Amino acid sequence: MKPKKRFAILKWLRRAISWGLLALLLLALGRPDTFQGTIGVLSSLQFGQLMAGFFSHGEANLIGAFLSMAVLSAIFGRFFCGFICPMGAAMDLAFLARSRIRGHRFAFRPSRAFRLLVPVVLLGLFWLGLTLPFGQIEPYSLMAGPSVLTLLALVLAAFRGRAFCNALCPTGLVLRLISGSPALGLWLDPGTCLGCGACQRVCPASCLDGEGKYIDSGRCLLCLECASACPNGSLRFGRPKGPTGDPGKRRAFLRLAAGGTLAAGAFLTSPELRARALAIPEQAPILPPGALSLAHFNAHCSLCHTCVRACPNLALRPSPSGFTILRDKPVLDAYEGFCQYDCVVCSKVCPTGAIRPLSVEAKRLTKLGLADLDRDECVVVKNGTSCGACAELCPTGAVRMAVGPSGREEPTLDRDYCIGCGACQKACPVRPIAAIVVSGLAVQQTARPPRVLVTEDLTLDEEFPF
Amino acid sequence: MDRRSFLKTLAGGAAVLGLGRTAGLGASPALAQDYPDLVAVRGTSVTAMYDRALEALGGLGRFVGKGAKVLVKPNMGWAVEPSMAANTSPELLSHIIANSLALGASRVSVFDNTCDNWRNAYGKSGLEEAAKAAGATVAPANEEKYFQKVTIPGTSRLGETSFHELFLEADVVINVPVLKHHGGAKMTGALKNLMGAIWDRSNLHWNGLDQCIPELSLYRKPTLNIVEARRVMLTGGPRGHGDSQYLAANMLLASTDPVAVDSASAKILADSGINEPGYIARAAEIGLGQSDLSRLSVQRLTV
Numbered sequence: 001m002k003p004k005k006r007f008a009i010l011k012w013l014r015r016a017i018s019w020g021l022l023a024l025l026l027l028a029l030g031r032p033d034t035f036q037g038t039i040g041v042l043s044s045l046q047f048g049q050l051m052a053g054f055f056s057h058g059e060a061n062l063i064g065a066f067l068s069m070a071v072l073s074a075i076f077g078r079f080f081c082g083f084i085c086p087m088g089a090a091m092d093l094a095f096l097a098r099s100r101i102r103g104h105r106f107a108f109r110p111s112r113a114f115r116l117l118v119p120v121v122l123l124g125l126f127w128l129g130l131t132l133p134f135g136q137i138e139p140y141s142l143m144a145g146p147s148v149l150t151l152l153a154l155v156l157a158a159f160r161g162r163a164f165c166n167a168l169c170p171t172g173l174v175l176r177l178i179s180g181s182p183a184l185g186l187w188l189d190p191g192t193c194l195g196c197g198a199c200q201r202v203c204p205a206s207c208l209d210g211e212g213k214y215i216d217s218g219r220c221l222l223c224l225e226c227a228s229a230c231p232n233g234s235l236r237f238g239r240p241k242g243p244t245g246d247p248g249k250r251r252a253f254l255r256l257a258a259g260g261t262l263a264a265g266a267f268l269t270s271p272e273l274r275a276r277a278l279a280i281p282e283q284a285p286i287l288p289p290g291a292l293s294l295a296h297f298n299a300h301c302s303l304c305h306t307c308v309r310a311c312p313n314l315a316l317r318p319s320p321s322g323f324t325i326l327r328d329k330p331v332l333d334a335y336e337g338f339c340q341y342d343c344v345v346c347s348k349v350c351p352t353g354a355i356r357p358l359s360v361e362a363k364r365l366t367k368l369g370l371a372d373l374d375r376d377e378c379v380v381v382k383n384g385t386s387c388g389a390c391a392e393l394c395p396t397g398a399v400r401m402a403v404g405p406s407g408r409e410e411p412t413l414d415r416d417y418c419i420g421c422g423a424c425q426k427a428c429p430v431r432p433i434a435a436i437v438v439s440g441l442a443v444q445q446t447a448r449p450p451r452v453l454v455t456e457d458l459t460l461d462e463e464f465p466f
Numbered sequence: 467m468d469r470r471s472f473l474k475t476l477a478g479g480a481a482v483l484g485l486g487r488t489a490g491l492g493a494s495p496a497l498a499q500d501y502p503d504l505v506a507v508r509g510t511s512v513t514a515m516y517d518r519a520l521e522a523l524g525g526l527g528r529f530v531g532k533g534a535k536v537l538v539k540p541n542m543g544w545a546v547e548p549s550m551a552a553n554t555s556p557e558l559l560s561h562i563i564a565n566s567l568a569l570g571a572s573r574v575s576v577f578d579n580t581c582d583n584w585r586n587a588y589g590k591s592g593l594e595e596a597a598k599a600a601g602a603t604v605a606p607a608n609e610e611k612y613f614q615k616v617t618i619p620g621t622s623r624l625g626e627t628s629f630h631e632l633f634l635e636a637d638v639v640i641n642v643p644v645l646k647h648h649g650g651a652k653m654t655g656a657l658k659n660l661m662g663a664i665w666d667r668s669n670l671h672w673n674g675l676d677q678c679i680p681e682l683s684l685y686r687k688p689t690l691n692i693v694e695a696r697r698v699m700l701t702g703g704p705r706g707h708g709d710s711q712y713l714a715a716n717m718l719l720a721s722t723d724p725v726a727v728d729s730a731s732a733k734i735l736a737d738s739g740i741n742e743p744g745y746i747a748r749a750a751e752i753g754l755g756q757s758d759l760s761r762l763s764v765q766r767l768t769v
Contacts (some may be wrong), residue, residue, distance in 0.1 A: 137740065284760065312585060341582070387650050387675075388648070388649040389668070393581055393705070395582075397708075400702070409650075427668070430672070452709060453709035457714040458738060459714050462737075465737045466729075466764070
């Protein structure tokens with residue numbers, strides 16, 4: 001088989017894999033009840049999310065997955081961007097659709113330092129514990145929790161291909177540094193290349209110089225468009241033997257050493273210490289169970305909103321402020337839903353470890369907030385009718401009904417047992433402000449275990465009391 | 467038989483009865499007089515108690531015809547194990563479903579607008595699995611789209627509410643609550659169990675439970691009420707807590723009259739010092755049934 005044909009098959013295979021993964025992700029996020037496991041697997045393949053977990057000292061499996069993915073990228077180049085990235089798959093669709101309709105050609109663009117500015121700043125802030133800007137354009141976050149920026153990125157893609165990946169994407173920048181001189185990759189044989197430029201006209205990453213006869217491997221996304229356009233098989237896959245933008249062995253080694261030292265230094269400084277540098281005081285919202293603290297959550301959350309999609313009780317919401325044009329960190333809104341006593345779904349699907357994995361037993365004692373009872377607003381007291389919706393829903397017995405000063409059974413609250421799940425607030429019929437309201441804790445605590453007192457069952461005094 | 471023809475038959479039957487009455491012939495003795503108004507069975511096996519109670523009432527075939535669409539409405543609102551006695555027992559539910567299907571019911575459905583997350587509640591109660599195994603359709607009730615707004619005639623508080631479409635469509639509604647203490651309403655039984663058939667419970671809490679609970683039954687009274695009162699939660703209801711106290715009442719009650727069955731249930735709870743809930747007197751007042759058990763024929767049995 002001719003190389004052109006072989007690469008055409010591989011090109012379509014790559015497109016099929018990336019679009020298949022994108023479709024699977026969207027399907028799974030759309031039906032989180034059914035596809036919870038799939039969401040977990042797909043989100044754990046996301047390099048940017050693993051990076052967030054790595055640099056904020058997430059679980060050992062996150063760190064392991066990040067390091068393996070980094071080693072694989074150093075060997076094979078940016079396969080993540082070409083095969084796995086869901087935003088990349090969507091951007092491919094955008095420019096392919098446009099070039100199908102309008103006809104479209106790309107051109108080689110030399111590497112420019114100013115294009116590093118945005119991702120470098122985002123990574124710097126991220127490292128300092130301010131993950132909000134990073135999360136706005138981290139590509140998995142863009143796809144899992146779409147915002148207006150998702151749309152803008154797709155419009156950009158329609159006109160400029162994968163320019164986003166090399167000029168804006170923070171994950172792309174890290175992969176670019178890792179994959180600058182891959183052990184195996186695409187290379188252009190200058191001996192056979194005709195200099196026709198067919199390859200660079202189809203290169204969405206603009207990393208291929210058909211006239212200068214080289215590929216910038218750091219920017220190459222392994223999309224294989226070029227190789228299937230080359231008329232005589234001058235683009236090859238393997239150990240690069242032609243110019244790849246590789247600065248030379250000595251400089252490559254120095255760069256690797258410097259990058260490695262920087263990464264190790266970044267990893268070794270305590271995330272809590274870094275987070276403190278940019279900590280902005282705020283009223284703590286109700287955080288998902290396992291978020292540990294506002295500081296921990298802010299430093300880890302990449303705003304991907306996978307937890308928002310997966311929350312079976314629709315309790316997790318995209319933003320504490322309600323402002324959703326850009327993304328914000330997810331919080332629990334107890335007017336919309338409450339945190340189900342036995343549910344740990346969010347901690348299972350979180351790809352960065354911002355919501356730490358919790359056992360059901362530990363979750364039942366995790367105090368997310370504290371309820372506050374405004375007796376004067378309670379319908380039992382105010383209207384003199386029976387209610388008790390709050391006590392009914394309370395899973396721990398923190399809210400109970402007892403005859404109060406009103407002479408009727410009214411709710412009483414023992415905050416030692418309250419886990420801040422919000423069930424009482426959701427159930428309370430009083431609106432716009434419920435008579436029992438949960439406020440979040442900046443540091444999640446452990447509640448007192450619910451009272452257990454096993455008493456023997458009573459028996460009826462007479463056989464039939466009626 | 468589809469719903470329309472079933473209703474026509476009902477209407478026809480009622481017309482014949484009405485004619486009979488005006489002609490001074492009286493109701494056919496087989497229709498009502500032979501059966502007790504309320505049956506209470508004591509025993510330990512819930513299925514045996516059910517069988518005995520239904521035998522006394524003339525069999526489930528009196529209510530479920532061939533081709534009928536049956537709704538069995540248990541209490542499955544809580545994501546807790548069956549041992550907590552916060553939900554109807556799986557074995558009772560599956561027994562009723564099997565009984566209905568054996569009589570030729572065209573479809574038996576089960577749902578509850580749960581308090582806990584519906585998947586957790588359907589699952590942990592063991593009721594979804596039991597109902598499916600017995601051949602019923604287990605339907606979701608977690609979104610407003612499954613409910614239809616209706617105007618309830620003769621209410622003073624509620625006016626209108628949204629019932630689950632399966633509750634409205636069913637030819638026969640078999641109401642199967644579990645008897646227990648309830649922090650807000652004092653007791654949950656037959657009348658209270660309809661709160662799981664509507665969408666907006668908050669409205670009832672806001673307008674007063676004692677007034678609104680009976681008004682739900684003004685729209686449609688269940689065909690038959692079967693109250694499971696085997697192990698009755700006395701404190702910490704309706705969810706139940708680790709320190710809840712129980713009463714081994716070992717009883718099952720059955721009646722077409724939700725007020726009568728709730729009235730008897732309240733006497734079981736009164737045995738342990740829980741006052742009668744206010745909604746029973748109110749239900750009798752608006753003509754939903756008889757709360758004075760001395761005026762009813764009550765059959766007391768033991769198995």
